[in-house]
Amino acid sequence: MTDSRLAERPPAPDRLPIAVVDNHCHLDISRxxxxAVPLEQxxxxxxxxxxxxxxxxxxDIASARWTAHVVDEHPAILGGVAIHPNEAPRHQEAGDLDEVIDEIAELARHPRIRVVGETGLDFFRTGPEGVAAQEHAFRRHVAIAKDLGLALQIHDRDAHDDVLRVLAEEGAPELTVLHCFSGDVEMALECVRRGYFLSFAGTVTFTSARALRDALAVTPLEHLLVETDAPYLTPTPHRGRANAPYLVPLTVRxxxxxxxxxxPELCEALSANSERVYGPWGEAS
Incomplete structure (x- = not known):
């Protein structure tokens, strides 16, 4: 595929028979x-x-502020806010990590912010020197979610054991979602045992993702969600192009x-699980 093809928008897939939720996307980020596509479009x-x-x-703090604004304008959109694990060491170095997390806690009180996240650990982009800041931020976000009675969305990259350890030590919120689940069968079963939700992204469609499909295969319907992580992780056959919520049907199928x-059975479960985790969408305020 040439570079010009990579910039083209993929065609729309066939419509799903029952409407579902894109459980995790970044509508403020271009790839x-x-x-650029207008938000209404x-x-x-x-x-x-x-x-x-x-x-x-x-x-990040700018994106969290934008999210708290946009959910007031679009009835189809609910929001989540957090300081990403890879942002935590930067704020720690700047000396304002707790200050920005305090602002996240205030933004999360908005009635249409229903998620604290994505938070967690990322040992792929952040080296050992940033682990303490990531873990501190992770624990604070867990506490915010529990204090406000909100769902928690977890970012876990190359940190499976430590993510599960921190959640066990802190006591995970009742509604905990492993965003863009990337674990194996053993981890999927442990997450289900703990009552967590597993959200699968376009990665599950990749030819190389056999282990991820095996993990999906052992996950009960009542623990499943679907997402794009747009504009990233575009599903096959459009891998490499910018992702968007309209491509969710490729992953669902x-x-x-x-x-x-x-x-239809999977769509029903995905829709019901999303409303269970995030509540009703209702009208924008």
């Missing part, structure tokens, strides 16, 4: 040379293929095949 294109509700995640269930 590479992808054309993003929402309309997603609804046209059966993705009628979105969870916008703001994972692969998930249904792996689980050996019908697409």
């Amino acid at each position: 590479d040379d992808a054309p 993003v929402v309309q294109e997603a609804a046209a293929v059966g993705v009628d509700r979105l969870v916008q995640i703001g994972c 692969v998930m249904a095949d792996v689980l050996n269930v019908s697409v």
Whole structure:
């Protein structure tokens, strides 16, 4: 695929028979040379293929402020706010980590902010020198979610054991989501045992992701969510292009095949689970 092809927007997939939720997307982020798309168009294109509700995640302080604003304007969008694990060491170095987390706690009181996250640990982009700051921020976000009675969304990259350890030590919120789940069968079973939700992204469609599909196959329907992580992790056959909520049906159909269930049955479960975790979308205020 040439560079010019990478900048093209993929065609819309077939509409899902029952509407679902994109459980995690970054509507304020543009990728590479992808054309900018107005937010209203993003929402309309997603609804046209059966993705009628979105969870916008703001994972730095500017993005969190934007998220708290945009959920007031679009009934289809609920929000989540946090300081991303890879942002935590930067704030620690600047001396304002707790200050920005305090602001996250205030933003999370907005009635249409239903998620604290994405928070967690990332040992891929941050080296050992940043682990303490990441873990401190992670623990504070867990406490905020529990204090406010909100769902928690976890970012876990190359840190499975430590993420599970911190959640066990702190006591995970009742509604805890492993965003862009990347673990194996053993981790999936442990997360289900603990009552967590596993959210699968376009990575589950990748040819190389056999272990991830095996993890999906052992996850009960009542623990499943789906996401884009847009503009990243675009599902096959459009890997490399910018992702967007309207591409969720590609991931849903692969998930249904792996689980050996019908697409309508999976859609029903995904929709119900999303409302259970985040509550009703209702009207923007």
